[in-house]
Amino acid sequence: MTIDTASAERAVAPAARAIEVIGGDLTEKSLRRYLEGIPGVDAVGLEQRAAALGTRSIKTTSKAWALDRIIELIDLTTLEGADTPGKVRSLVAKALVPDAADPTTPRVAAVCVYGDMVPHAVRALGSAHAAGGDTGIAVAAVATAFPSGRASLEVKLADTADAVRSGADEIDMVIDRGAFLSGRYGLVFDEIVAVKEACRREDGSYAHLKVILETGELNTYDNVRRASWLAILAGGDFIKTSTGKVSPAATLPVTLSMLEVVRDWHRLTGEKIGVKPAGGIRSSKDAIKHLVTVAETVGEEWLQPHLFRFGASSLLNDVLLQRQKLRTGAYSGPDYVTVD
């Protein structure tokens, strides 16, 4: 594809990270040259590596630790058109007390809702709301015309600012896949920078920005790697696989390739970026495979809520069933967890 010289020389938003890595004259062209200079992904090797990591057997005490840690890493999510304030309140109740029969069950990291539900989630959390602190449960809001991302920049920014004003601690934005796939990296870059700025609160602090790549629509691992770099360069705090509305969502190889970018970024700059696989992780077994992959790729210090999250709704129930099995020695059943 050719791009006309005028737009190629167009300067993109001066994001600090990008200037540091690419250099001062940040244009569509230099960004493009940088991203396309990233070596491609060995797809077969990547899938084999992911499959090999998935064969680890995690038992007894390690399994108990892993199950509790999974719960602490979950963004408990409800993103349905039929969501109501009542549904959000019951989601929050579940986030606070995942298993009423076992008070030792840890709490989840965050609840993830649509922007208009943020006030309801904040109110329902009350004093348990993290609100920027290290303890408590955070409120994450999806913004920027989630899940398609098809709206004008003004609408996306208003969407984001509204959620932040309502008390959202974290913003999950979607990138413009259409622009990314047609090679207009600068556009995607500018949007992320603008949304990051819209995450700014009145007191000057920022809501955490998670950038959803929607890997199910990016088609190749090369694109996933490139989009991950793009999102990080533009200032994303987290890179997230999917919206959960497109299949395939979070697969292990995709998460692995994103983790590799995060590892490389850490080596390059010393900065730690978070990763959030979302959608399609329904069983404890899948989640444990992800934990193994994280520990083996970027290191165990990433297994903390500010660096790794699961975006999930039904995963929590499966983890609770597994915990009950470990506690009682007998298999549990869906009658012993909530119907969400």
Added chain:
Amino acid sequence: MSRLAIPKTYKLYIGGKFPRSESGRVYEVTTKEGAFVANAAKASRKDARDAVVAARAALSGWSGATGYNRGQVLYRIAELLEGRRAQFIDEIATTEGVTHAEAEAQVDEAIDRWVWYAGWADKYAQVAGSGNPVAGPYFNISVPEPTGVVAVVAPQAEGSLLGFVSAVAPALVAGNTVVVIASERYPLSAVSLSEVLATSDVPGGVINILTGSPAEIAPWLASHADVNALDLLGAGELDWVDLQIAAAETLKRVSPPENGPDAGAPRLERITAFTETKTVWHTKGLL
């Protein structure tokens, strides 16, 4: 030129599929004299767990089907059994050490019993349910409904096909789904029956068949919180009181073992044992 025989792999039947045991284990099935006949899969607790998941998933479809439809589906199984008579007779005669005529008699009785139970599918509710007289302007109706997922220990002695049918058919008639542990010593007819089931109209997961050691698997099913009832028909040789105690933890309905020649004899109580009676009140139209 002599031909190399192709021996059959006897596998489990879970959720309409034929998996090997998750554990990879097999055990030898022998003739009465101890000669090798076949390897059968030796199911583990995880196979039992998977079977319960499959049975639970199949429950709403099977219990939601009309009694008439269930009767048709079950009758169709009897039709297919009839077509495979020779295979069942052969397997029973080989493993149980009975004559061809005795094996034939057993298969015929098993098919007849299956048909007998199939006929009850759209009739037992009329017999077990009732319209209750109440002092007020209400209809008061009691109807039996299926209990849910039933774990069954099939009879372990000779007469394996007949015992298997006697154990499984009554629970299915009411709309329950079953996880059944077949006879440990004589599992072949149960596995062959699963091949009949797979080609009939029974939805996958309605019947799940495990072969292996009942002493090993039954405790896991008895304590499983997602199993609603336990039929210990063939568990006489096991420590079945312990199974009852484990089942009580989650308030399961338990049917005790039966021994002797009349064990599992066909009767309506075998069907109603795994139903729950629901009573509804409904206002009468006041004219």
